[in-house]
Amino acid sequence: xxxxxxxxxxxxxxxxxxxxxxxxxxxxxxxxxxxxxxxxxxxxxxxxxxxxxxxxxxxxxxxxxxxxxxxxxxxxxxxxxxxxxxxxxxxxxxxxxxxxxxxxxxxxxxxxxxxxxxxxxxxxxxxxxxxxxxxxxxxxxxxxxxxxxxxxxxxxxxxxxxxxxxxxxxxxxxxxxxxxxxxxxxxxxxxxxxxxxxxxxxxxxxxxxxxxxxxxxxxxxxxxxxxxxxxxxxxxxxxxxxxxxxxxxxxxxxxxxxxxxxxxxxxxxxxxxxxxxxxxxxxxxxx
Numbered sequence: 323x324x325x326x327x328x329x330x331x332x333x334x335x336x337x338x339x340x341x342x343x344x345x346x347x348x349x350x351x352x353x354x355x356x357x358x359x360x361x362x363x364x365x366x367x368x369x370x371x372x373x374x375x376x377x378x379x380x381x382x383x384x385x386x387x388x389x390x391x392x393x394x395x396x397x398x399x400x401x402x403x404x405x406x407x408x409x410x411x412x413x414x415x416x417x418x419x420x421x422x423x424x425x426x427x428x429x430x431x432x433x434x435x436x437x438x439x440x441x442x443x444x445x446x447x448x449x450x451x452x453x454x455x456x457x458x459x460x461x462x463x464x465x466x467x468x469x470x471x472x473x474x475x476x477x478x479x480x481x482x483x484x485x486x487x488x489x490x491x492x493x494x495x496x497x498x499x500x501x502x503x504x505x506x507x508x509x510x511x512x513x514x515x516x517x518x519x520x521x522x523x524x525x526x527x528x529x530x531x532x533x534x535x536x537x538x539x540x541x542x543x544x545x546x547x548x549x550x551x552x553x554x555x556x557x558x559x560x561x562x563x564x565x566x567x568x569x570x571x572x573x574x575x576x577x578x579x580x581x582x583x584x585x586x587x588x589x590x591x592x593x594x595x596x597x598x599x600x601x602x603x604x605x606x607x608x609x
Contacts, residue, residue, distance in 0.1 A: 324362030324420065328549040329430065329498070329520035329593035333366050333397055338377045340396040346403045353406070362425060363416055365519060365593070368393055368452070369432040371459045386436030387443065394450055397429075411451050411492075430496060430519065433459025433468075434484070441484055448491040454519060455488055456496045457481055457504065460531075467501040469530045476503030477511075485511045497521075497541075498549075498593070499531070509540050516544050520551040520593030523580045529556050535584045542585035549593020550574055550581070569599075 336347040344350070356364075370389035372378045378389055401409055408419035410426045419426035429452045437443045447455065457477070458468035465481035477485070485495055485508055495512060497505045498521045509516060518541060524532040533541070533548060541548055551557070552574060558567030581590045 323360055325360050325592065326363040326365075327361055327592050327594050327596070328365040328517070328547070329367060329432075329551075330364050330596050331367055331369055331432075331598035332364070332596070333393055334369050334377065335597045336400050337393050337396050340399065341377060341380075346400070348400055348404050348407060353404075356425060362420060364425070364427045365430050365454060366397075366427045367430045367432040367598075368397075369459065369598070370436060371433055371461075386438075390436050409451055411453060428453045430454035430456075432456050433461075433463075433499065434465055435459070435461065435463040437465065437484070439464055439480060441480070441487055444484065444487050444491060444493070448493060452493055454494045454496045454517060456499050456519075457484060457508075459499050466504045466507075468499050468504070469501055471501055473502040473530065475501055476507040482507070482511060489513055497537075498551075501530075502534075502537075505537060506540075509544065512544060514544070515546040516541060517546050517591075518548040518593075519591075520549045520595045522551050522556045522577045523584075525584075526577055526580055527555075527557055527559055531556055538581060538585040538589060542589040546589065547591040548581060548585070548589055549591040550577055552594045552596070553599050 332352055339347045368390060370386050370393060401407060406424050408424045408426045410416045410419055410428060416426045429450060431447055431452055434455060434457050457466040460468040460470035462468060462471040464478060465484050466477045467475035488495060495508050495516050496519045497508055497516060498518045518533055522532045524534045538548060552569050554567035554569040557569055557573045557577060560566050578590055
């Protein structure tokens with residue numbers, strides 16, 4: 323069995339260790355666990371948001387695009403050192419990598435604040451091989467309002483043009499971190515599938531990062547998918563007190579069943595958010 327994980331923050335971890343002088347981070351720190359989990363393919367996110375104690379703290383003068391260039395430079399070095407890992411752009415390339423016994427990876431952008439008002443940077447994403455993109459990471463920026471903002475605020479005029487341009491560049495819109503209004507604005511503009519790479523069901527866990535039943539049905543009608551997120555606060559029922567939430571296989575299965583019931587089996591995918599999960603919310607097996 324081959325498992326595809328549609329959203330992992332391993333590039334962030336790679337960047338952290340390469341900044342410290344380490345090489346072959348994928349192979350040293352992640353390959354054994356990927357193999358143990360039977361992971362055959364990954365969606366690797368480019369996430370450059372500055373948080374407290376983030377890897378970017380040592381460079382307070384760097385803007386989002388400078389951070390993006392740093393992460394991509396390390397990604398290219400890492401890929402050159404790991405011949406067992408293939409960066410792919412199409413399903414055909416993924417199947418070819420599989421046939422050659424390689425693990426394959428698609429690139430995604432988790433938050434396009436670094437784009438600012440320079441939409442030509444979307445072309446640079448495409449040249450790097452990006453195939454999924456989120457306009458925002460929770461915040462409100464020049465393109466859209468995120469899940470941490472006003473749910474009634476959506477895409478800006480610039481954001482609508484960004485979605486149109488992304489589609490021309492074959493970059494799938496990813497709605498996992500958008501506000502509710504931004505979600506519906508993107509669905510209205512979309513000419514093809516839209517994905518929610520790492521979100522769960524709001525009916526089971528009322529978090530703004532999760533999808534309502536109406537959203538799940540709309541994604542399914544567009545031919546899109548929604549990836550189950552293993553983070554406890556998006557699985558359990560008390561988002562106001564995430565320290566009390568638990569990430570269990572049983573809870574993930576409940577969200578999977580709800581996705582299937584509402585949107586059909588075709589909408590269901592995986593988006594673990596691994597390495598975007600802190601040490602207090604690791605996946606557990608319920609007693």
